[in-house]
Amino acid sequence: MEHRPFTFADLEWLVARHADLYGREAGFGPAFAGDVRAVAEGFLARADPAEAAWIALQDGKPQGSLFLVRDGDDARLKLVLLEPARRGQGHGRALLALAMRTARANGYPRMRVSTYDLHAAACRLYAAAGFAETARLPARAYGRSLVERRFSRPL
Numbered sequence: 001m002e003h004r005p006f007t008f009a010d011l012e013w014l015v016a017r018h019a020d021l022y023g024r025e026a027g028f029g030p031a032f033a034g035d036v037r038a039v040a041e042g043f044l045a046r047a048d049p050a051e052a053a054w055i056a057l058q059d060g061k062p063q064g065s066l067f068l069v070r071d072g073d074d075a076r077l078k079l080v081l082l083e084p085a086r087r088g089q090g091h092g093r094a095l096l097a098l099a100m101r102t103a104r105a106n107g108y109p110r111m112r113v114s115t116y117d118l119h120a121a122a123c124r125l126y127a128a129a130g131f132a133e134t135a136r137l138p139a140r141a142y143g144r145s146l147v148e149r150r151f152s153r154p155l
Contacts, residue, residue, distance in 0.1 A: 001063060001091050003098060006040070006053035013062050014040055014055075018081055022142075025084075026118055029143035039078050043067055050106040053079070056095060058086065066095045068102055075103035075155070077113040080122065092125050100129070104155045111155055117147040126151045 006014070019033035043053055048070060056064035064082040068075050077099060082092050103111050113131065115122045116139070127133070131151035139148040 001086070001094065002057045003054040003095065004057060006043070006055050006065065006067070008044055010055050010062065010065075011037070011040055011044075014065055014079065014081075017062070017065075017083075018079065021081065021084070026116070026142075027144055028141075032142045036079060039067065039069075043069060050108075052099070052102050052106075054095065054098065056082065056086070056091060064091065064095060066099055068099045071112055073108070074110040074112050074152075075099075075106070075108040077111065080113070080115075087121065092122075093129070096125065096129055100155065108155055110152055112150070112152045114148055114150045116141075117149055123149055123151075129153070 015033050015037045018036040019030070022028040022032055043051060051069050053067040054065065055062050063086045066080050067078040069078055070076070080095070082095070100111060111131075113126055115126075117123070117136070131153040133149060134152050135148070135150040137148045137150070139146045
């Protein structure tokens, strides 16, 4: 699978796929699409050279995304998505490795990511990559009662 930088031309695909997949798989309501759009548009507006975002491609078609954004002095992962047909094949690990290399090269001391307990595969991916769980918090988001799981690791 190839990776290329996220651009404005990817915005509608990104929002639609996140809304569709997270709606079907996690039961997230319509507010989720607005939050995805806000993160992506904020990334584009900042044009911060210490931030990065990628689209994963297979045969020229988008198959996933990952955003690396500034969170104080640290890097934070956002909008992590991989099409169901591409999961379990190492593509998530490859995207995460790319983000970690980029964060190190940009001088971030630490990487953080938050997800929800229902994303068990993502939690396993972060743990396998050396992230330590730093918190489990009850959350109400996108029409659901969830448990937010926060992870962090030094770079």
